Amino acid sequence: MSIGVIVFPGSNCDRDVLWATQGCLGLPTRRIWHEETDLSGLDAVVLPGGFSYGDYLRCGAIARFAPALRSLVEFTARGGRVLGICNGFQVLTELGLLPGALTRNRDLHFICEDVNLTVVSARTTWLQNYSAKGHLTLPIAHGEGRYQCSEDTLKQLQDDDAIALRYGNNPNGSVDDIAGITNHKGNVLGLMPHPERACDPATGGVEGRAMLQALLN
Amino acid sequence: MTVPRFQARVLVRLRPSVLDPAGEAARGAAARLGVEGISKLRIGKAVELEIEAADAAEARSRIELLSDRLFANPVIEDWSLELLDS
Numbered sequence: 001m002s003i004g005v006i007v008f009p010g011s012n013c014d015r016d017v018l019w020a021t022q023g024c025l026g027l028p029t030r031r032i033w034h035e036e037t038d039l040s041g042l043d044a045v046v047l048p049g050g051f052s053y054g055d056y057l058r059c060g061a062i063a064r065f066a067p068a069l070r071s072l073v074e075f076t077a078r079g080g081r082v083l084g085i086c087n088g089f090q091v092l093t094e095l096g097l098l099p100g101a102l103t104r105n106r107d108l109h110f111i112c113e114d115v116n117l118t119v120v121s122a123r124t125t126w127l128q129n130y131s132a133k134g135h136l137t138l139p140i141a142h143g144e145g146r147y148q149c150s151e152d153t154l155k156q157l158q159d160d161d162a163i164a165l166r167y168g169n170n171p172n173g174s175v176d177d178i179a180g181i182t183n184h185k186g187n188v189l190g191l192m193p194h195p196e197r198a199c200d201p202a203t204g205g206v207e208g209r210a211m212l213q214a215l216l217n
Numbered sequence: 218m219t220v221p222r223f224q225a226r227v228l229v230r231l232r233p234s235v236l237d238p239a240g241e242a243a244r245g246a247a248a249r250l251g252v253e254g255i256s257k258l259r260i261g262k263a264v265e266l267e268i269e270a271a272d273a274a275e276a277r278s279r280i281e282l283l284s285d286r287l288f289a290n291p292v293i294e295d296w297s298l299e300l301l302d303s
Contacts, residue, residue: 058290094290101292103231108238148235148293173236 001216002028004042006072008063009034013049013085013196020199021046021212034066044081044215045072047088049141049194059102059144060090069095081215082188083126086142089180089190098183098190099157100149106173110143114204116168117179117193123161124186125217129210136207138193140171145192147174147181160184165191220269223276224301229289230261264288276300 003021007014022029052063076082084092092098114137122131130136157163165180180191195208231237237259244258270276289296
């Protein structure tokens with residue numbers, strides 16, 4: 001059982017994920033350079049936060065063409081678990097593995113703060129450990145996290161019970177307060193908040209741990 | 218025989234239904250500059266490129282593919298293409 005973290009030029013949370021999964025939780029994890037295509041032996045893949053390829057053009061627009069992501073599409077189709085955090089979430093929408101898009105925050109600010117999140121769905125195993133409590137606090141750090149989608153897509157997300165997390169106090173203008181969504185099948189989760197920054201008591205609490213633990217559930 | 222070269226400009230705009238906070242901020246600044254009467258200001262992107270292709274139709278179809286798949290995200294953006302002979 002092991003986890004891969006894809007590293008793009010410009011990723012800056014890959015080491016944070018590695019520290020959280022391997023350092024804090026003891027889950028075997030290896031980093032995968034974006035030019036690699038071999039995802040064999042992995043049970044889960046994390047797309048970390050940062051500014052892949054400088055986020056030129058649009059966030060995640062160029063990362064989408066990385067060789068590793070061609071393999072990721074097959075990996076996902078085979079049922080592999082995929083977690084996209086912040087820039088990773090943006091990449092997943094550009095890649096079409098999750099619907100919608102992430103755009104400039106309503107007030108244009110880069111927002112770096114802890115936010116309260118409501119656990120909307122316990123449909124997938126990603127958030128089952130939180131469903132009893134119903135909410136959690138995680139840090140966000142983004143300038144382009146305003147989730148946008150068509151009304152049809154929003155209805156589909158609602159019908160599929162695919163909205164995973166909502167902001168308690170919407171910081172960026174996201175449609176329907178959406179902070180994170182899952183795909184129809186449930187093996188892909190994308191979210192703007194950073195669970196990996198909430199795994200070490202020394203730096204920001206431990207409320208993100210269960211979400212990363214779910215990578216290998 | 219030289220391959221014809223075409224110049225093109227692709228304009229990428231946020232869809233009308235998508236809030237453009239940068240445009241709103243610029244509109245606010247325009248008012249502070251004393252320029253009044255601006256009821257709408259939206260900011261997009263212009264991509265200028267040169268492409269070699271057998272003819273205009275081929276150039277157009279390749280740039281359309283690029284616009285759909287790379288320059289614009291159809292979830293939030295529209296685009297239009299101007300193609301010129303060089």
